[in-house]
Amino acid sequence: MIIAMDGPSGSGKSTVAREVARRLGALHIDSGAIYRALTLAALERGLPLDDPARLAALAREVRLELEPTETGELRVRLDGCDVTDRIRSPEVTRAVSRLAAVAPVRAQVTERVRRIAAVARDAVADGRDTTTVIFPHADLKVYLEASAEERARRRARELARRGRPEPYEQVLRAIEERDRQDRERAVAPLRIAPDALVIDTTNMTIDEVVDTIVQAARERGATGGRRPVASAEPVEER
Numbered sequence: 667m668i669i670a671m672d673g674p675s676g677s678g679k680s681t682v683a684r685e686v687a688r689r690l691g692a693l694h695i696d697s698g699a700i701y702r703a704l705t706l707a708a709l710e711r712g713l714p715l716d717d718p719a720r721l722a723a724l725a726r727e728v729r730l731e732l733e734p735t736e737t738g739e740l741r742v743r744l745d746g747c748d749v750t751d752r753i754r755s756p757e758v759t760r761a762v763s764r765l766a767a768v769a770p771v772r773a774q775v776t777e778r779v780r781r782i783a784a785v786a787r788d789a790v791a792d793g794r795d796t797t798t799v800i801f802p803h804a805d806l807k808v809y810l811e812a813s814a815e816e817r818a819r820r821r822a823r824e825l826a827r828r829g830r831p832e833p834y835e836q837v838l839r840a841i842e843e844r845d846r847q848d849r850e851r852a853v854a855p856l857r858i859a860p861d862a863l864v865i866d867t868t869n870m871t872i873d874e875v876v877d878t879i880v881q882a883a884r885e886r887g888a889t890g891g892r893r894p895v896a897s898a899e900p901v902e903e904r
């Protein structure tokens with residue numbers, strides 16, 4: 667079974683996707699983490715974020731691994747180095763939507779996510795186009811939304827918890843700017859799939875959102891309880 671979840675930044679997608687995956691014994695695939703890791707690689711190599719050919723070559727060449735830990739968190743490895751924390755830096759967060767607007771980069775990421783899912787029995791993928799482009803035939807599609815103010819409050823709290831506090835107004839502006847870029851881009855813009863279950867999480871707890879999705883997944887035949895696959899085996903080129 668494939669569950670695909672999209673929504674704007676701060677809608678709670680990654681947290682909810684991780685918990686839904688844990689409850690169903692599925693593999694969590696955070697596609698945003700892949701875009702972030704590629705952005706970090708581009709920044710480190712000094713590649714311009716508007717050079718499609720060089721960015722596409724980078725997206726093809728780097729080795730990327732998403733490895734679930736005991737707690738269900740994903741460790742992200744870029745060419746063997748653990749970059750889990752570095753991909754959440756403000757520099758990467760500011761730059762990622764520019765790289766994510768580059769069509770050949772998106773094609774590479776789409777392929778990588780599909781390959782990871784192909785070797786998992788069940789997967790929960792989250793991002794901006796998992797319901798519309800990566801898995802248009804997902805067994806369950808979910809769109810999470812919340813007001814920009816609530817999303818900024820959540821992000822500000824998370825930054826403070828990680829010891830990198832930023833003023834609320836600044837966080838809100840950054841969220842609104844990323845929303846604009848993700849919704850207005852020409853390739854695979856963020857939008858609601860017609861058959862998605864839309865959940866407004868503004869006044870809901872994480873547990874309530876997770877329960878709603880797990881119940882919808884069970885109605886569609888998810889059994890749960892299987893162990894997640896630890897890492898993705900390479901599959902044949904098509």
Ligand code: C5P
Pocket residue numbers: 675676697698699701702762763764766792793794795796844848
């Ligand atoms: O989910 P997260 O905020 O980590 O995603 C970072 C960025 O990656 C998004 O703002 C978006 O520009 C891009 N992204 C995307 N398509 C996806 C996942 C993420 O364009 N499927």
